[in-house]
Amino acid sequence: MTSLADIAGVGADPRRGGYSRHGFDRVELELRTWFTEEATRRGLDVECDRNGNLWAWWGPPGDGAVVTGSHLDSVPGGGAFDGPLGVVSALEAVDVLRAKGFVPSKPFAVVVFAEEEGGRFGVACLGSRLLTGAIAPEAALRLSDSDGVTVAEAMAAAGLDPALVGPDAVALRRIGVFVELHVEQGRGLVDLGAAVGVASSILAHGRWRFSVRGEGNHAGATLMVDRRDPMIAAARVVLAARQAATSGARATVGKLVPNPGGTNVIPSSVDLWLDARAEDDARTRAVVEEISAAASAAAAEEGCSVTVTEESYGDTVVFDAALRDSLSGVLGGVPALPTGAGHDAGILAGHVPTAMLFVRNPTGVSHAPQEHAEPDDCAAGVVALAAVLEELVR
Ligand SMILES: [Zn+2]
Secondary structure, three states: OHHHHHOOOOOEEOOOOOOOOOOOHHHHHHHHHHHHHHHHOOEEEEOOOOOOOOEEEEEEEEEEEEEEEEEOOOOEEEEEOOOOOHHHHHHHHHHHHHHOOOOOOOOEEEEEEEEOOOOOOOOOOOHHHHHHHHOOHHHHHOOOOOOOEHHHHHHHOOOHHHHHOOOOOOHHHHHHEEEEEEEEEOOOHHHHOOOOEEEEOOOOOEEOOOOOOEEEOOOOOOOOHOOHHHHHHHHHHHHHHHHOOOOOOOEEEEEEEEOOOOOOEOOOEEEEEEEEEEOOOHHHHHHHHHHHHHHHHHHOOOOOEEOOOEEEOOOOOOOOOHHHHHHHHHOOOOOEEEHHHHHHHHHHOOOEEEEEEEOOOOOEEEEEOOOOOOOHHHHHHHHHHHHHHHHHHH
């Protein structure tokens, strides 16, 4: 038996609540060790690819494998289910199939992708992006965390060779089909009265850094009229994001860093990050352009300047319809539903047939400590995943 309870103590964040588990940090490395032990205990052979993704093979590795899994990292102060539920369910699905005496007739693997949330280095789905070539290795290796540690340094410390990072045709060829089980990040299944569903699509989404530069100065001695305060412009960017996100689009500023960040100091600069999502590329770009225009106007009015940098972007993903319908059929016609959340499955969908199973989340809350799924629904997820894998690996 493997369960989320096994790792409940790993990476708990006493300050934020929930969990802070980030790519290649001490906590995530501990979870990787835990995964390796759990997989090895089942007789699976674990290997780490050039980009830091872990593969646990049931039988000999080979091309065209049936692959399932998810990630073990979290957002800062995230929930217990986003990521680990898919990994634990994958291992449990292996147990279910084993108990039936089932032996896969083609290659089969459980995968753990590295730094899916981008919680440490800012780019989501880093492991799957590197594997598929969706991010240039030089650009990825240069990314740094809030302490200035680069991806290259973090990978090297984890025993990987940064020189080998990059597109991995061998690993990609080995994936015949990928199925990721994930806690739903919304209330779709609650409204539909279903424990499990399949994904239909993912919104187009990306991250943009807004760097507003002004003039650092004294909070008491500087007259209001003399200020070039980047925080004022930054605040207006936050409000512009709310205004621009209409008709189903979403725009969020969840991170804002003033420099130097003192109570009695007018900041010299403020960096803030916009997460924007919408139904398609054009609408997402339009939302970001509207917010960028508002940022330029606000910066000019405050005597500041602003630069906008796209840090990552992914177009709308529509999951393989035939695979989706066939999985829904195997599961007795469970509903298909879209999601606003990004996943490694979304990155892989551009290269191999890919599907996702969602497990009901009673409140819809995710990326927060309150994220939840009932034990019965998690169990239903394992049964569903096992049924789907059995069908695919037959
Ligand atoms: Zn996730």
